Amino acid sequence: MANNLNFNKGTICVQGGYNPKSGEARILPIYQSTTYKYDDPDEVAALFDLKAEGHMYSRISNPTVAAFEEKINGLEGGVGALSLASGQSAVALSILNVCKNGDHIVAASTLYGGTFSLFSTTLKRFGISVTFVNPDSSEKEIFNCCNDNTRAIFGETIGNPGLNILDFEKFSKVAKKTGVPFIVDNTLATPYLCNPLKHGANIVIHSTTKYIDGHATSLGGIIVDGGNFDWKNGKYPDFTEPDLSYHGIKYAETFQNAAYIVKARVQLLRDLGPCTSPFNAFLLNLGAETLHLRMERHSYNALKLGEFLEKHEKVNWVNYPLLESHDSYLLAKKYLPKGASGILTFGVKGGIEAGKQFIRNLKLATLVVHLGDARTTVIHPASTTHRQLNEEEQLSSGVTSDLIRISVGIEDIEDIIKDFDEALKKLD
Incomplete structure (x- = not known):
């Protein structure tokens, strides 16, 4: 399928992500393989140096998973997506990609219980603090909850189970004033009903286990990078300083507006490993066709x-x-x-x-x-x-x-x- 962005969402749901060549399988295959064959050691070296595109190991990327990622990325209008093992892993990695020990986030209080527990208890053990705000609070009240060490603002398009609708305009204004990314969980709305990136969000996440699968068969999560945040604003040295695990590569310099999603994949997914299985990606992609x-x-x-x-x-x-x-x-x-x-x-x-x-x-x-x-x-x-x-x-x-x-x-x-x-x- 040609450029997904040229088509309406219904067409992207059905045909987005997978582009078979002449004679190849019309339906997305399940690439049930952990590894990939190459002819030249230099090809593999280029993959490990992040100088070439391709698949080296299915924990980091896989053709079936990549096609599903591209479909959801096309639906949300991002610059790249990362499919993960569950919605919880998507929430966790979305925060860990920008926060470290000593950092702080501001989050709407009307969150899914699992996310609330992650933020209030587990992230605290990592040294990441959180301030929960009533989403009905004024822009000034929310802004006053931000500190010098605040590194993200988080909300859900539709709160679960409160069903409050996030005021994107208000929260995105606070994020811009604070100079931090606005991360939105769009699970209940799905990319068909709402595109947070069009309303000021910078990062969008989903539990693909829910409506995107739609049939209660497969666990999954996904992060979509809007490519619309300045990681060089001085608050995110992990994006601008050399990563010694990749021979000193600088993500914001090398990958420009896709720095966030590349870093999440090659650092966090590589090291923590919550990858989507090829079979689950196949089923999630199948479900998305009727979203x-x-x-x-x-x-x-x-x-x-x-x-x-x-x-x-x-x-x-x-x-x-x-x-x-x-x-x-x-x-x-x-x-x-x-x-x-x-x-x-x-x-x-x-x-x-x-x-x-x-x-x-x-x-x-x-x-x-x-x-x-x-x-x-x-x-x-x-x-x-x-x-x-x-x-x-x-x-x-x-x-x-x-x-x-x-x-x-x-x-x-x-x-x-x-x-x-x-x-x-x-x-x-």
């Missing part, structure tokens, strides 16, 4: 289910960004014009015990620790995905004790609504 179709259906079904639940006598409240009652409705209209994805939350009258009974009553929707599947699923975050957080931290993340999160699938919406209606009517 545009599925996200339209997920978004449509979620809105219709939300509208139904808002009127149900057994429901206290409903939370979905494109409901006019939602606090982020105007931001959703601004940043998510094609739809607000397939996640909604609500509270059942009767509290936590009624919520548990409701889940037991469901027939079509199932209880799983996952989201973004083609099938409708539910979970109770306070007792599962966010149970490691204390009550104050849960509330800061948008999690209440009665909250039920629904990942609305692509089944017939009439069947989904019927299942929820019958489950609610069975409550005392």
Whole structure:
């Protein structure tokens, strides 16, 4: 496929990333090989010196993985992408690529529980501190949380499970004033519904395990480099000073606007090793081929289910960004014009015990620790995905004790609504 950027997103989903030559396999092959054959030692030496493109070892790069990376990079509009073993590894490496012992980040408080724990506990052991801010805080309040050692600002396009919509304009202004990259987790929105790079972000990450796969088959994560940050601004010596492990190469000088993604690959992926397997990359790429179709259906079904639940006598409240009652409705209209994805939350009258009974009553929707599947699923975050957080931290993340999160699938919406209606009517 020619230059991906010349095509609309639906076409990139189907055909982006893989460009077979005459006589080659039309469908992306699984290159299930750890290593690659060369004829000349100098060719391999050039690879190790980062002077030539090619694959030397599948921990660092692989043809199947590379095709998937290029597809997602094309969808996000970046200069390069790095596929990883999970969404958590994508979050971790996105930060470790710019932070070291003694550095600091500012992050929205309404983060996925695993990311919150990574930032508040694990990164602290690496000497990286974090300040969590209410995303509704003013630009001045967020800016005042930044210090001389702040090295990144982090947020999620759609908070999980609070479902607040990130104010890109506000956060990107703070990042620019501070002189640090703005990193955005775009998992719930996907590159079909939102492109953070167009709204001031510098780095975009995804848990490809979710909607990009779409079928609950494969773990994966990805980092996309926007190529729009100045790594020579004096705050990032690892990008401007010689890397002795590569004979003194200087990333910002040698790789220019792709310095971030190259460094993440050849330093962190090389040394820590959370690579995507070729088979998983094949399945993730296959899932991405229908991303545009599925996200339209997920978004449509979620809105219709939300509208139904808002009127149900057994429901206290409903939370979905494109409901006019939602606090982020105007931001959703601004940043998510094609739809607000397939996640909604609500509270059942009767509290936590009624919520548990409701889940037991469901027939079509199932209880799983996952989201973004083609099938409708539910979970109770306070007792599962966010149970490691204390009550104050849960509330800061948008999690209440009665909250039920629904990942609305692509089944017939009439069947989904019927299942929820019958489950609610069975409550005392």
